[in-house]
Amino acid sequence: MISTYAVRSATPYALSIAFPSDNDLLGVALVCTVKDPTLPALRDPATFGVLVRLFPSTGAWLSTGPRPVGEVHVMAGFDNRWSPTADESGPAATGVIRVGDALAHTNPTMTQGISLAPWAARHIADTAHHADRPDEFARSCDRWTRDSPKPWFDLQVTGDRDNEARLSGTSGAVEDERARQRAARFPCALEDPVVMRAWAQVRHMMRTPREAFAAAKVKGRIEKWLARQPEAARPPSGPSRDTWETITAGAR
Numbered sequence: 437m438i439s440t441y442a443v444r445s446a447t448p449y450a451l452s453i454a455f456p457s458d459n460d461l462l463g464v465a466l467v468c469t470v471k472d473p474t475l476p477a478l479r480d481p482a483t484f485g486v487l488v489r490l491f492p493s494t495g496a497w498l499s500t501g502p503r504p505v506g507e508v509h510v511m512a513g514f515d516n517r518w519s520p521t522a523d524e525s526g527p528a529a530t531g532v533i534r535v536g537d538a539l540a541h542t543n544p545t546m547t548q549g550i551s552l553a554p555w556a557a558r559h560i561a562d563t564a565h566h567a568d569r570p571d572e573f574a575r576s577c578d579r580w581t582r583d584s585p586k587p588w589f590d591l592q593v594t595g596d597r598d599n600e601a602r603l604s605g606t607s608g609a610v611e612d613e614r615a616r617q618r619a620a621r622f623p624c625a626l627e628d629p630v631v632m633r634a635w636a637q638v639r640h641m642m643r644t645p646r647e648a649f650a651a652a653k654v655k656g657r658i659e660k661w662l663a664r665q666p667e668a669a670r671p672p673s674g675p676s677r678d679t680w681e682t683i684t685a686g687a688r
C-alpha cells in the first residue's frame with residue numbers, strides 16, 4: 437500500500453511534497469502561506485535544496501542524488517473565484533453565460549478545473565435550445581451552477597482555508613474537530629475501502645462531498661480510525677522554524 441506520507445511531510449508552517457514522475461523525473465515542492473516573510477529566499481536553488489532535504493519525505497526521495505533540471509519556480513496567485521452568471525438583481529450581462537474558469541476559477545491543487553468546465557458547457561448545450569428568454573435562462577443556469585459545480589468549488593475553498601489556517605497559525609484549525617476529520621479523509625481512505633469509495637466518488641464528481649462524507653457509515657469509519665491513531669492524520673514533520681529561518685537568512 438502506498439502511504440500519502442511517503443511523499444508528504446508537514447511542519448506547522450510548511451508542507452513539503454515529492455512528485456515522483458515518469459522518465460526518471462522527480463518534482464519537489466514546498467508549500468507555505470503567502471504571508472511567510474521567508475518566501476523570497478526559497479527561490480535560491482541552494483537554500484531550497486537544503487530545506488527540502490530536511491523534510492523526511494522529500495529528503496528520502498532526494499537521497500539518491502538526482503540532478504536538477506530546472507530553476508526553482510514559483511506557483512502562486514491561484515485564488516478561488518466564483519463569478520455567478522446572475523445574482524438576486526438579475527443576470528450579470530445579457531446574453532452571456534459563464535462556463536469554465538470564467539464561472540469557477542479554482543486553485544488547481546485538487547485538479548478539478550478541467551472537469552468543471554465541460555460540465556457547465558454540457559448543461560448549456562442540453563438546455564439552451566429551450567430558452568426563449570435570455571434573462572430567465574441566465575437565472576436558471578445560475579441555479580444549476582449553485583447546485584451542481586458549486587459544491588466542488590466549495591470543497592477547494594474549504595481545503596485551502598484549512599491549509600492556510602494551519603500554516604499561518606491563525607486559528608486552532610488542527611484542533612478543530614471538523615478540520616481534523618477532513619484532514620483524515622485521505623489517509624483513512626488508503627486503509628479503508630468504504631472511505632476510499634466515498635473519496636473516489638467525490639473526486640470523480642459522482643456525489644457531492646456533503647453526500648459522500650456525511651453518510652453515517654463513512655463518518656463512523658473516519659471517527660474510529662482517528663480514535664485508533666490520533667497522530668495518524670499528521671504526516672511526518674520537518675525542520676524547526678528556527679532552523680528554517682537560519683537557512684533562509686543565508687539565501688543569496
Ligand SMILES: Cc1cc2nc3c(=O)[nH]c(=O)nc-3n(C[C@H](O)[C@H](O)[C@H](O)COP(=O)(O)OP(=O)(O)OC[C@H]3O[C@@H](n4cnc5c(N)ncnc54)[C@H](O)[C@@H]3O)c2cc1C
Pocket residue numbers: 535536537538542544546547548549550551553
Ligand atoms: C498551473 C495550472 C495547473 C493546472 N492543473 C490542472 C489539473 O491538473 N487538472 C485540472 O482539471 N485543472 C487544472 N488547472 C485548471 C485548468 O487549466 C482550468 O480550469 C481550465 O483550463 C479552464 O478552462 P477554460 O476554457 O475556462 O479557460 P482557459 O483554459 O484559460 O482558456 C481560455 C482561453 O481563452 C483565451 N483568451 C483569453 N482572452 C481572450 C481574448 N480576449 N480573445 C481571445 N481569446 C482569449 C486564452 O488565451 C485561453 O486560451 C490548472 C491550472 C493551472 C494554471
